[in-house]
Amino acid sequence: MWSLGVEKPPHKYMFEFWWDYTQKCRELASIANVTMRVLDRALWQYSKEYQQKRGSYTNKEKVSCSSENCEIGLPYGGKGSTFHVDDLVSYIRSMHRNYIVQGQVNCRFDEHPKPHSLDYWLRLHFAKNKDTKQAVNNVVNALLDTGLFALEEGLICPDSGHPCKGLRIK
DSSP states (O other), rough: OOTTTTOOOSSSSSSSHHHHHHHHHHHHHHTTTTHHHHHHHHHHHHHHHHHHHHOOOOHHEEEOOOOOOEEEEEETSOOTTEEHHHHHHHHHHHTTTSSEEOOOOOGGGGOOOOOSHHHHHHHHOSSTTTHHHHHHHHHHHHHHHHTEEEEEEEOOOTTTSEEEEEEEEE
């Protein structure tokens, strides 16, 4: 489950959770043109290699700040995937807004429905694993820890026009 971006599995597995997981695995197996068993083994191996190294972050590990610069690691972006907070602020301002929607979507990069979201921007510019969701809770919390952003609901998504959760520059 960790390899699919489930940060905290439920304490008690109910049918609905298991069914959602099974459907996602079937979809991925079909896209990759492999059997469910091959997919399962690949997900297990990925978790074995990376979960211990990147699975949990303390606040100190999430954000590396100096007086001029803050750098945040992407736990699912691939080895060494980081971004600078000032680049995000510049990007948001270049869109003539003071916010960005999170846009967390479990999909392949080329199918992402929100190209003006944080998730898409992180995948496009900084993640080696572009088909993996990047605007995960660890990253959002790290951005909040910088003190530069506030989490806000009801921000208008520039792609869908619907209210969404996102980060507003303070």
